Amino acid sequence: MHYKISRHEYLMEKIRNFCIIAHIDHGKSTLADRLLEYTNTVGGKELQNQVLDDMDLERERGITIKSHAIQMKYVHGGEEYTLNLIDTPGHVDFSYEVSRSIAACEGALLIVDATQGVQAQTISNLYMAIDNDLEIIPVINKVDLDSAKPEEVEDQIIDLLGCKREEIVRASGKTGIGVDDVLEAIVTRVPAPKGDPKAPLQALIFDSVFNPFRGIIAYFKIVNGSISKNDFVKFVSTEKEYHADEIGVLKLNMMPCNELSAGNVGYIISGIKTSKEVKVGDTITHVSNPCESAISGFQEVKPMVFAGVYPIETEDYENLRASLEKLQLNDASLTFQPESSVALGFGFRCGFLGLLHMEIIQERLSREFNMDVITTVPNVSYKIYDKKGNMTEVHNPAGLPDLTLIDHIEEPYIRASIITATDYIGPIMTLCLGKRGELVKQEYISGNRVEIFFDLPLGEIVIDFYDKLKSISKGYASFDYHLHDFRPSKLIKLDILLNGEPVDALSTLTHFDNAVTFGRRMCEKLKELIPRQQFDIAIQAAIGAKIIARETIKAVRKDVTAKCYGGDVSRKRKLLEKQKAGKKRMKQIGTVEVPQKAFLAVLKLD
Numbered sequence: 001m002h003y004k005i006s007r008h009e010y011l012m013e014k015i016r017n018f019c020i021i022a023h024i025d026h027g028k029s030t031l032a033d034r035l036l037e038y039t040n041t042v043g044g045k046e047l048q049n050q051v052l053d054d055m056d057l058e059r060e061r062g063i064t065i066k067s068h069a070i071q072m073k074y075v076h077g078g079e080e081y082t083l084n085l086i087d088t089p090g091h092v093d094f095s096y097e098v099s100r101s102i103a104a105c106e107g108a109l110l111i112v113d114a115t116q117g118v119q120a121q122t123i124s125n126l127y128m129a130i131d132n133d134l135e136i137i138p139v140i141n142k143v144d145l146d147s148a149k150p151e152e153v154e155d156q157i158i159d160l161l162g163c164k165r166e167e168i169v170r171a172s173g174k175t176g177i178g179v180d181d182v183l184e185a186i187v188t189r190v191p192a193p194k195g196d197p198k199a200p201l202q203a204l205i206f207d208s209v210f211n212p213f214r215g216i217i218a219y220f221k222i223v224n225g226s227i228s229k230n231d232f233v234k235f236v237s238t239e240k241e242y243h244a245d246e247i248g249v250l251k252l253n254m255m256p257c258n259e260l261s262a263g264n265v266g267y268i269i270s271g272i273k274t275s276k277e278v279k280v281g282d283t284i285t286h287v288s289n290p291c292e293s294a295i296s297g298f299q300e301v302k303p304m305v306f307a308g309v310y311p312i313e314t315e316d317y318e319n320l321r322a323s324l325e326k327l328q329l330n331d332a333s334l335t336f337q338p339e340s341s342v343a344l345g346f347g348f349r350c351g352f353l354g355l356l357h358m359e360i361i362q363e364r365l366s367r368e369f370n371m372d373v374i375t376t377v378p379n380v381s382y383k384i385y386d387k388k389g390n391m392t393e394v395h396n397p398a399g400l401p402d403l404t405l406i407d408h409i410e411e412p413y414i415r416a417s418i419i420t421a422t423d424y425i426g427p428i429m430t431l432c433l434g435k436r437g438e439l440v441k442q443e444y445i446s447g448n449r450v451e452i453f454f455d456l457p458l459g460e461i462v463i464d465f466y467d468k469l470k471s472i473s474k475g476y477a478s479f480d481y482h483l484h485d486f487r488p489s490k491l492i493k494l495d496i497l498l499n500g501e502p503v504d505a506l507s508t509l510t511h512f513d514n515a516v517t518f519g520r521r522m523c524e525k526l527k528e529l530i531p532r533q534q535f536d537i538a539i540q541a542a543i544g545a546k547i548i549a550r551e552t553i554k555a556v557r558k559d560v561t562a563k564c565y566g567g568d569v570s571r572k573r574k575l576l577e578k579q580k581a582g583k584k585r586m587k588q589i590g591t592v593e594v595p596q597k598a599f600l601a602v603l604k605l606d
Contacts, residue, residue: 107190303351
């Protein structure tokens with residue numbers, strides 16, 4: 001179905017590209033639903049909560065994982081405007097999605113919950129938008145709730161943005177209050193895209209998806225020039241050339257059209273089959289009349305947490321590679337490279353932005369690709385300096401060189417910003433200092449809210465920091481971080497041995513002070529999780545050759561003396577000795593099956 005584009009749609013003055021940024025649970029998706037409903041983009045049967053969250057996972061957890069683009073039409077003052085909305089996630093683990101959405105927009109709705117006020121992720125996403133010179137429209141959401149404090153929150157926003165009180169829009173995504181004001185503010189305050197429709201084509205790819213029937217579909221925003229159906233185009237960084245089989249705009253479904261010009265957001269289908277040929281942040285241009293340079297300002301993603309992902313069946317290795325490549329198209333912040341492990345065979349070392357990101361990827365592998373995988377203990381990357389002064393980066397404890405060759409190890413530190421009510425400063429300080437943190441400064445924001453800055457080792461944050469922070473602050477602390485620097489640290493490798501054999505998937509790099517307690521807790525936890533066998537299993541934690549903790553799983557035994565009643569004790573002794581010899585022989589040839597739960601136990605040690 002092709003539809004004619006009228007002349008005035010080409011006018012860039014009538015286009016508005018904007019995204020929605022906020023902290024988790026401040027009501028972005030609900031407000032996006034109302035905008036779609038008010039502009040009649042979605043109606044009737046299609047209208048459901050979280051329209052743009054099309055993954056089951058997003059609905060179940062009530063979080064946005066992917067950014068989504070959709071086009072709306074809105075009439076203002078007798079003129080029809082085209083609004084391109086890009087909805088973004090709010091969780092710190094998906095901030096890369098946010099940075100990509102911001103690159104394709106001229107304006108941003110900054111949504112703040114009227115009951116919770118400004119939180120850490122609000123500030124971090126806001127700075128990202130300000131760095132890209134976006135026009136910020138502050139919106140206070142959920143003003144219909146009894147616990148709303150709009151005046152107080154307005155004061156916080158004015159402190160943060162330095163805007164005027166009348167510039168702040170009060171709205172409620174649930175009841176629809178103020179939605180018209182939001183649409184009007186978008187049309188009147190967000191600038192139209194700048195660009196020259198007559199210049200050579202220059203379009204930024206900000207996302208891509210894999211479709212099993214049509215190949216890879218890339219979403220782009222045209223900065224300069226225009227593109228027509230069947231044009232011969234080139235992707236600048238991969239230098240591959242394609243015919244644009246279909247181009248169009250993104251409504252709730254894809255709508256094909258014949259031409260798109262500067263300022264528009266759309267999609268291109270060109271029969272690309274391999275995922276390596278599309279890079280997010282790449283530039284599309286014409287082969288015959290190329291642009292002079294690619295669009296700059298797109299950062300490479302830096303993974304924070306690394307973990308090994310292994311197929312349960314070895315023959316699924318290639319399927320796992322294909323699944324990860326397809327996932328990477330849809331989630332450019334996932335990185336992976338092949339690695340092998342003695343215990344688990346061949347797999348991949350994957351880089352994630354955080355623990356929630358890792359959990360979501362694991363869940364998506366199982367739901368979307370039917371891949372059951374084993375994930376090893378997450379860790380971070382360390383810089384290892386040898387005696388000659390050479391530096392190697394190690395993402396995996398198994399890759400650690402011999403201890404005699406190492407001069408020192410440096411670990412990554414993050415600068416964390418925690419915003420909380422003053423009542424919780426004590427417990428939060430205790431938690432951060434217990435994680436080897438250093439207090440940088442604290443600033444009072446407004447009333448009883450304080451922002452605390454800490455330098456913390458990333459390795460301490462990876463496992464359970466966020467959960468603990470939420471529980472000690474009764475959910476009121478919000479947390480955001482960025483990589484700060486690398487610092488020398490006294491780290492040692494902790495090995496777990498089962499019957500004297502090291503299990504490389506369970507080994508971790510840990511700080512010298514924590515090693516003994518960590519080793520002891522690991523052994524206790526594994527004792528609960530590994531099923532009993534016909535022979536004794538010794539679980540040991542070791543640093544080098546020194547054993548620091550041990551637990552024994554007793555063998556399952558049959559009462560072989562049951563039929564020996566009365567008579568001489570030596571008859572019973574003989575049977576027990578015979579059984580003992582059998583158990584000993586069994587232990588030499590028996591192998592210990594380690595269930596998947598045991599690998600994840602390390603995450604939930606407390």
